Amino acid sequence: MTSHLSQTKPTTEQASSGRVSWQQELKEAIRSAAELCQFLHIDPAAICAEEVDFPVLVPRAFARRIERGNPTDPLLKQVLATASERDDVDGFVTDPIGEEQAQLAPGILRKYSSRALMITTGGCAVHCRYCFRRHFPYSESPSGLEQWQPSLDAIRADEQIEEVLLSGGDPLVLPDQRLAQLLIALADIPHLKHVRIHTRTPVVIPSRITDSLVDLLKSSRLKVWFVIHANHANELDGEVFASLSRLQNVGIPVLNQAVLLKGVNDDEDTLFELCKRLMDVQILPYYLHQLDSVAGASHFHVPVEEGRALIAQIRKRLPGYAVPRYVQEIAGEQSKTVLA
Numbered sequence: 264m265t266s267h268l269s270q271t272k273p274t275t276e277q278a279s280s281g282r283v284s285w286q287q288e289l290k291e292a293i294r295s296a297a298e299l300c301q302f303l304h305i306d307p308a309a310i311c312a313e314e315v316d317f318p319v320l321v322p323r324a325f326a327r328r329i330e331r332g333n334p335t336d337p338l339l340k341q342v343l344a345t346a347s348e349r350d351d352v353d354g355f356v357t358d359p360i361g362e363e364q365a366q367l368a369p370g371i372l373r374k375y376s377s378r379a380l381m382i383t384t385g386g387c388a389v390h391c392r393y394c395f396r397r398h399f400p401y402s403e404s405p406s407g408l409e410q411w412q413p414s415l416d417a418i419r420a421d422e423q424i425e426e427v428l429l430s431g432g433d434p435l436v437l438p439d440q441r442l443a444q445l446l447i448a449l450a451d452i453p454h455l456k457h458v459r460i461h462t463r464t465p466v467v468i469p470s471r472i473t474d475s476l477v478d479l480l481k482s483s484r485l486k487v488w489f490v491i492h493a494n495h496a497n498e499l500d501g502e503v504f505a506s507l508s509r510l511q512n513v514g515i516p517v518l519n520q521a522v523l524l525k526g527v528n529d530d531e532d533t534l535f536e537l538c539k540r541l542m543d544v545q546i547l548p549y550y551l552h553q554l555d556s557v558a559g560a561s562h563f564h565v566p567v568e569e570g571r572a573l574i575a576q577i578r579k580r581l582p583g584y585a586v587p588r589y590v591q592e593i594a595g596e597q598s599k600t601v602l603a
Contacts, residue, residue: 285464285471289388289436293321296344303331303339310334310345317397317559319344320390325467328497337495337527341391347562348392357398359555361594367421371414375598379421380428381414383445386436388464388471393522393563395555395592396432408444419452426457435464439475450484458485461520463492466499469506481513490549494521494528496536504544511545518549521587523570524563531576538577542585553591553602567591567602574603 293299296319300307303326321342330336367373372380390397418424427449434442449455460480464471480487489510493499507517519541521528528534538548553570554563574589589603 282470285468285473286438288322288324288468288470291323292388293319293323293326295319299326299339299343302326303329303333303336305332305334305339310343317344317348317390317392317394320387322388322467324469324502325389325498328500335526337533338497340527341393341494341524342389344392345562348559350561351558352561355556355558355561357558359395359557359594360592362396364595368413368417370411371417373421373424377423378426378428379418379424380430381411382431383411383429383434384432384437387431387433388436389467391463393524393554393557393560395557395560397557397559408441408448411445411448415448415452418449418455422454425455426459427455428459428461430461433462433464434460435462435471435476439473439479442476443479446479446483446485455485457488458483459488459490461490461492465506466491466493466503469502472506472509477509477513480510480515487515489515489517491517491519491546492521493519493537493541494524495533496540499537499540507546508544516547517545518547519587520550520552521548522552522554522563523565523573523589524554525565527563529565529569529573531573534573535577535580538581538585538587542581548585548587550599551587551589553589555592571603 293302297307299319299321300310302323319342325338325342329338333339362372365372365374367379370382372382374380387394418427429445437445446458449458489507491507510517521537523529528537534551541548551570551574553567554560554565556564570589574586578586588601590599590601593600
């Protein structure tokens with residue numbers, strides 16, 4: 264996966280305030296397991312492994328939330344390459360949810376009724392070790408307005424599509440100008456009503472939510488929904504919430520989806536704290552995903568029955584709207600399978 268950010272310019276608001284731009288934060292991100300271990304004062308010989316096909320990428324804003332000297336920190340486990348990624352485990356494959364068969368056109372997936380998903384870019388702000396698209400052929404997907412045209416044409420031709428999900432990679436590693444081009448093009452398709460942005464960037468680089476991005480999203484004809492990705496309460500500090508509140512203040516709903524991960528959030532108290540922290544700032548705990556069985560991530564697997572038991576436990580402690588739906592993506596199915 265590649266980043267498109269090193270050539271983009273900081274926004275006027277960031278330049279005038281003296282703050283480091285989100286582009287600069289990404290440029291200065293940690294890019295190797297050894298560098299991450301050094302930053303956190305952890306012996307690399309104990310847990311680190313050289314990345315084979317999926318490089319380490321961790322913004323320093325996220326790395327600073329990891330406890331120094333703690334090799335079992337739940338945030339560290341999500342981003343540090345380890346030898347377990349090399350395990351060859353039956354059932355863990357490169358395309359666990361059958362996306363190759365769901366392509367309507369290059370860079371666009373059509374799995375669900377009334378919705379389509381656009382692969383806007385192969386770039387991400389962080390490389391999560393459990394990523395179900397860690398083997399995705401991003402080089403075959405478009406990443407600019409001219410290259411997006413076949414995807415836009417496919418959406419225009421299918422009047423059943425009312426919502427487009429912007430995914431990747433992560434759409435928010437695209438500069439605002441390119442996002443504006445895409446949103447304008449989508450808004451020009453009469454039968455579209457909603458656009459949903461799936462992103463982890465504001466969690467790992469909160470400064471990404473700029474004035475220009477907020478203005479862009481609130482001015483669209485389309486109803487914008489924001490889905491962030493956080494798996495542990497420690498990922499969500501005041502800076503993250505302040506950033507996301509800028510979207511909420513202009514009427515953009517913010518939801519969260521998490522992945523159930525062994526050693527990260529597979530216990531009752533951890534899941535409870537995540538959901539409660541989200542609820543306290545009016546972010547809806549939307550989904551808890553069963554891990555997709557992607558090659559290189561088998562060490563994160565939690566059995567479904569354990570996941571169901573966790574949901575049953577936190578349901579006793581939280582109001583119904585604060586309990587995420589526990590779901591699984593199954594290749595070939597036309598909707599997510601609800602597990603609990």
